[in-house]
Amino acid sequence: MVENHEIRRENAGVTGKLYGIGVGPGDPELLTLKAVRCIGESDRLILPAASKETCYAYQIAVAALPELAEKECICLEFPMIKERECLEKSHDEIYHKIREYLLQGETVGFLTIGDPSVYSTFEYIRKRVAAEKFEAQVINGVPSFCVAAAAAGRSLADSGEQIHILPASYEDGGEALPGTRIYMKSGRKLGALKKQLLHEQKTGGKHYDIWAVSNCGMANERVFHGLSELDENSGYLTIVIVKEMKAETV
Numbered sequence: 001m002v003e004n005h006e007i008r009r010e011n012a013g014v015t016g017k018l019y020g021i022g023v024g025p026g027d028p029e030l031l032t033l034k035a036v037r038c039i040g041e042s043d044r045l046i047l048p049a050a051s052k053e054t055c056y057a058y059q060i061a062v063a064a065l066p067e068l069a070e071k072e073c074i075c076l077e078f079p080m081i082k083e084r085e086c087l088e089k090s091h092d093e094i095y096h097k098i099r100e101y102l103l104q105g106e107t108v109g110f111l112t113i114g115d116p117s118v119y120s121t122f123e124y125i126r127k128r129v130a131a132e133k134f135e136a137q138v139i140n141g142v143p144s145f146c147v148a149a150a151a152a153g154r155s156l157a158d159s160g161e162q163i164h165i166l167p168a169s170y171e172d173g174g175e176a177l178p179g180t181r182i183y184m185k186s187g188r189k190l191g192a193l194k195k196q197l198l199h200e201q202k203t204g205g206k207h208y209d210i211w212a213v214s215n216c217g218m219a220n221e222r223v224f225h226g227l228s229e230l231d232e233n234s235g236y237l238t239i240v241i242v243k244e245m246k247a248e249t250v
């Protein structure tokens with residue numbers, strides 16, 4: 001992303017605002033009052049997807065707020081790739097489309113599933129907004145891993161235990177980390193993750209309580225207790241939680 005001082009001067013005095021609105025993991029009843037207010041204040045909404053029908057965040061929000069169907073929504077699809085140069089170019093293009101509305105002084109709501117501060121596409125745009133001196137505000141949503149723990153009837157951490165949040169789509173599996181590991185958005189890596197955890201249990205001398213939740217809070221939610229139940233094809237929105245068991249509880 002290149003600094004542009006001409007753009008900074010052009011933006012001086014503009015009152016456009018961008019909200020990054022977390023809608024929670026899937027249950028429309030978990031939409032916060034603040035999220036509802038900010039959605040209502042937005043002149044238009046940005047959906048990080050190809051269409052309303054394929055945008056999880058929109059489907060959650062419209063279930064809670066049917067009137068949302070009447071609000072103008074702009075669909076901007078984010079590429080799911082790791083090549084930095086291509087990602088930067090794509091994010092710049094998306095930002096410049098949003099920037100047009102901010103220059104008009106509009107309040108724009110960017111809907112995101114879960115919380116905008118955890119592995120969210122919103123952060124790529126927020127940094128660009130901040131660099132050009134527009135106002136950007138994060139509206140927190142209920143984190144999916146907290147709801148996943150509740151769905152499975154588990155605690156993420158007890159007295160003195162650590163919690164580690166990991167992207168399951170990357171190579172470092174966090175095997176050496178103590179306490180509880182939370183693997184987000186496992187998707188196509190579920191099979192590899194399952195093999196890794198099986199290997200750990202056989203060779204590492206540690207005991208784990210393992211559970212997973214796919215499509216957390218949605219109508220098609222599934223809860224898996226133990227690796228034997230874990231379906232490798234359960235989808236992108238699958239959270240796997242691995243809690244190291246203390247010796248006295250095994």
